[in-house]
Every structure is written in structure tokens, then in C-alpha cells.
Amino acid sequence: MVYSEVNSAVPVVLVYCGPKDEGREREFQVLAEAANYKVLAYLKQYRRASGPFGIGRGKLEELKDLVRKLGAKKVIFYQSLKPAQVYRLEKELGVEVSDRIQLVLEIFARRAGSREAKLQIELARLRYELPLIRERIRLAKLGELPGFHGGGRYDFDAFYRHAVMKMARIRRELSKLRERKRLHRERRARYGYPIVAITGYTCAGKTTLFNALTSETKLVDDKPFATLSTYVRRVNVHGVPVLVMDTIGFIQDLPPFLIDAFYATLEDLVYSTLILLVIDAAENVSEIERKVDTCLDVFAEIGAISKPIVGVLNKIDLVPTHVVDERIRFVKERFPELSEVIAISALRGWGLDVLKQVIAKYIPHFVTAILSIDVKGLQEPVLEQIYRLGHVRRVDECSGVLYLTVEVRYPELGKLLQIPGLRLIHYEFGRVNEASSKWEENCCTTDGS
Ligand SMILES: Nc1nc2c(ncn2[C@@H]2O[C@H](COP(=O)(O)OP(=O)(O)OP(=O)(O)O)[C@@H](O)[C@H]2O)c(=O)[nH]1
Ligand SMILES: [Mg+2]
Incomplete structure (x- = not known):
């Protein structure tokens, strides 16, 4: 297929090699355009990528022709290419060759705002490029490639060493930032706020819902x-x-290193009380299926699949009511792991009241906390205050310290924690009789029994 319309900057040819899948194929082009490429042509081969070039000889000739005739400056492959394939292809085609992972990294780099996001992208880029640099070193040593930027072979070695050192520096800085985040998270937990995480495939309307x-x-x-x-x-x-x-x-088909580097920001999901999975209801069912599958796979990977997950079909202003009903039915049947499915339009504010009712249903209204206080410093007014705010279910004493098991309405937990001398040992959402065996264990170890 050859495109005539002009989009933007660098002219490219896209190559998709894999099973026929309209959603994936279209998404690849959307990504290329989001990274500001002008897509001149899109070459497709519906079979498994293999061989020295990642595509068949016949397709390679077709690709060469397209690149020359259309004046493309770059070719981007859907599938991940091995370093040796990149160099073979560049030699054959005479233009730069990259792949979809590189494309995602370019978009991330363009859009990253926070320091952490910038560092994560830089680390992911270096991790991705290191094998390519290694391949360049290998070829330079075999005399098959001139030195980097026209220099000698040692330029590659120096560049490689520099990249390795830079990665170590970034990792150190990231671990400091993450430690700070962990402390924030602990503080949040200390005040007992439940977290409702808005998640979903890219462009589903998560931020529109967050803003609403x-x-x-x-x-x-x-x-x-x-x-x-x-x-x-x-x-x-x-x-x-x-x-x-x-x-x-x-997004589908991300390599593990990118998930590791980037989706570390998602570790917060593990600490959430409820996950809202936003789904674009205006898309067809096969797209919905593909995207929800991808999201649930990531939840499983990061260990968040056991949370209650509510499917939130968004953008219902774009589809007739009977289609919305069909989509709800489809998602409920196809994904029984979703606790329930509701329909909203984040943009128009439709269905937000129902959404809030659903959120209220899943967030606990009570917390059971184990608190400790020194018997020596204990005064009547302090005990009175504790009894007024919560329901004291159990009192144990051990080596001059009182351990109180208190059931408290959850908005009152913050007030309880402000009482001088009172320390939070452990807390769990729910009333005492709803609390898990983990809670019982904790309680027993605390009172020394
Ligand atoms: N018609 C309609 N458009 C919506 C609705 N919600 C979001 N959108 C549009 O969908 C597009 C994506 O919205 P975002 O809120 O940025 O989506 P996101 O899921 O946060 O996307 P990423 O952060 O890129 O992953 C924007 O053009 C929104 O205006 C909706 O309820 N109805
Ligand atoms: Mg967003």
C-alpha cells in the first residue's frame, strides 16, 4: 500500500511482518505518526519473521524499490530486529533501519516530563542500544565497518564504556528517587487512604477520567x-x-526490559485498593479484547491481578445505546476476572455518579489497627480519646508496652495517629472479623503469644 498524503517530518516506510491483525497493524502506524514520521508506504507480510533480513528475499527487493522510488530516509520494522539484521538491512537499503521498540522509546523520550520518567527512558534506551553498539564493535574488529563517526575502532570501545558507566549512574539516581517514593507511599499508607488506580490501554481516556x-x-x-x-x-x-x-x-508487545524500566512507575498498583480498567467503548470487540488482554497480562506480571478490577467502558457518547449494552455484555462474558463493568463518558461527565457509588462499594469504611503505647506515659485523657475515636477490641501488655487492637472508621484513623505517644504497628482494611489470617498472625506475634 502506498500513501499519497503528506503528514510530517522524516519520510519512512513501515514494515509489518507477522500474523494478520488489523488492530496491531493500525496501531503501528499511529505510533509512527505520533513520533512525527511521514509514512510514505506500509509493507506487510503475513508470516513469521525470519532469515538474515527478518523478511523474505522477494519482500526485501520490493522494500528496496519503495525506498528508492519514494525517497524514504528510514525503514521501521514492527518486529524487534537483532543487531546483525539491522546492519545487513542498512547495507542493503542504504538508509537507517529501526524497529517498533525504538519508536516507543522515541515517543517516551519526546513526552517524558518528570525526572524519573526521563531517567527511565534514558536507561531503557541505553539497554536497548548496548547490544547494537556491541555488534558495531564486533564488525569494526572484523574490519567490516569503518569506525564510529568515521573514527577508529577504539571510538566504539570508548562509547560502550561510557554507556555502561552512564547506566550505572542512572540506576543509582533512580534507586534514590524510588526510595523517596517508597517513603511517600508509606506515609500515605500510614494515614490509611485507600488508593483507586485508573489504568488501561493508551488513549482509553484515563487522564480525562482522572481530571473529571x-x-x-x-x-x-x-x-x-x-x-x-x-x-x-x-x-x-x-x-x-x-x-x-x-x-x-x-501497549501490546513491549519487551520485558521496557516493562522493567518503565513500568516500575506501576508498582503503586500493587498497593491500590481498587483498579479501574478504562476501556474505549467506541472500538470494535476484537480491539477491546486485544487491549483488555494486554492490560490483564501486565496486572498479572506486576502482581496486581488479585485486586478488585472494575471495567469502565468509556467514550459511550460516541456509540449508540444498544452498542454500549452489547459491549458491556461482551466484556462481562469474556473477562470474568472483572468484578463488574460500568459505562461512562469521562469527557461528558456521564455515569460518574454511578462510578463513585461503585468506588464507595469497594473502598473499606473500617480499618483494624494494632497500636502501641508505653504504659508509663499513659494518661486517662489519652485512653479516653482512643475509646472515643475507635472501638478497642483487644488489649495486651508486653514488657511495659500496651498493644491495642482498634477498629476505627477509616476517616478517623488519621486523628487516632495524631495522639502523642501512640504508634501504628500494623493496620488492615476491614473490621476485625473480616480481617485475614495474616492479620491474626500479626496480632499474635505482636502480643508475644
Ligand atoms: N468522545 C470522547 N472522547 C474521550 C472521552 N474520554 C477521553 N476522550 C478522548 O480520548 C483521547 C485520549 O484521552 P486521554 O485522557 O489522554 O487518554 P489516556 O488514556 O490518558 O491516554 P495516555 O495517557 O496517552 O495513555 C483524547 O482525545 C480525549 O479527549 C470520552 O468520554 N468521550
Ligand atoms: Mg493519560
């Missing part, structure tokens, strides 16, 4: 990966304070 729930004005865009960091805001849902979290969108 929190009255924020975070960037919304019709291009993929508008959001690259998690944002958290406190809101009241039916009188209960809740932290609402916007997250980075998912």
Missing part, C-alpha cells in the same frame, strides 16, 4: 502516551477520602 474526578487539568491527547508518570490526588467519595491515581497507558 479530581478537577485537575492534566494533559489529555489523542496521541498515545500522553501520560508517562503516575499522578495522585485526594478526593472525597461519598464522604470518604480516597487517593485517585492516573497511570501510564499499556
